[in-house]
Amino acid sequence: MNEGNYYLAKTSLGLKRKYELSADDGSGKPGELLGYAEKQLKLSEEVVLYRDKTKNEPLARLREKADVSQFSGDGFDVVDAQGELLGSVTRDLRASLRRPTWQVEQPGLGAMVGVQRGKPTAARSMAGLVGMVADVVNPVSKRAFDFTLNDKQMFSISKVKRLDDLYLIKLDDPAVDRTLVFVASVALEMIEQR
Template sequence: MPTSLYHVRKTSLGPKRKYRISADDGKGRPGEPLGYAEKQLKMSDELDLFADDRRSQKLATVRESSRGWLAALTGYEVFDDEGRLLGSFGLLPKKSVGRTTWEFEQPGLGRLTGAERSVRTARARRLLTLFDTAGEIAGALVKYHFDFVRDGEPVFSIDKPKVFDDWYRLTVREDAVDRRLLFALAVTMEARQRG
């Protein structure tokens, strides 16, 4: 089954985080720009995803949710530019004790579970975060890799392959995965994984 690669890079810190989303250039590096995201640091989590940094076309909006199965976890719903639900995802607190674990749901694709591949890396990141309340240093020092699976089969993965580089690689193994929903998940995970 062919795989698709994408890249998400955080381009700014501070009260407004900015992210650039790109296709792969065929050599494992960011290539053609596909999107742009902004994440405000505020009490209510909300994220807007645009086609480019001019913000001329909104692709999706992420909002916190407490409906349905999302009520049992830190959940988010993603809507397209006309307000239609694309899907949802959330952090599973109980399963995240050992390794951070997310749940991802897209209509027609089903519900996927994504956990950190390495228990050792998960523990190291948590340990570093204890000494870094802002979380930025911990996030920079530790790589991570999340595999999202359905019935034991990998559907996509999100990994941070380098230290001191806010670059995230997305590997997609099923064309049915909505890229807007996937990009929204990747940015939200980056914003939350500091803890």
């Protein structure tokens, strides 16, 4: 098993998106299921991460921050099953005009900033503004985000193949809360691909 390597797979079924989080099976492929979430296409951006597909045991919840304006970007709190804050996930709208940028903040650790690797194409930059273009460009974009704290690599989220909704999540620092990163990965995929 590749310690620190996980996978997020998205399946689209009509107006529903399903997300499966898995451990690495030792050969660079998804193995044991560690988390499961569903998202209906609606305005509310609340998602529950469950232990498995039975949806009997919630692990964490992603909920939209009430105080985020349309000008400051998408902002979410991540809480555990008991309602305790695990951290927050925020898209930096201003920085994202140049290159998609996210911030994942973990209490006691700090704010990790994730910037899209490489140079985005003009078509991809415009995709966030024009829905029809996004539907064509997003599925073929091979995207990757590196999250750092004080210039230290903490974790990364990378699309494995251009035409596949499979992402590799690499935890580089054991201090990073795995559940927080799992939920942040769902949020990032959900927002960046819409």
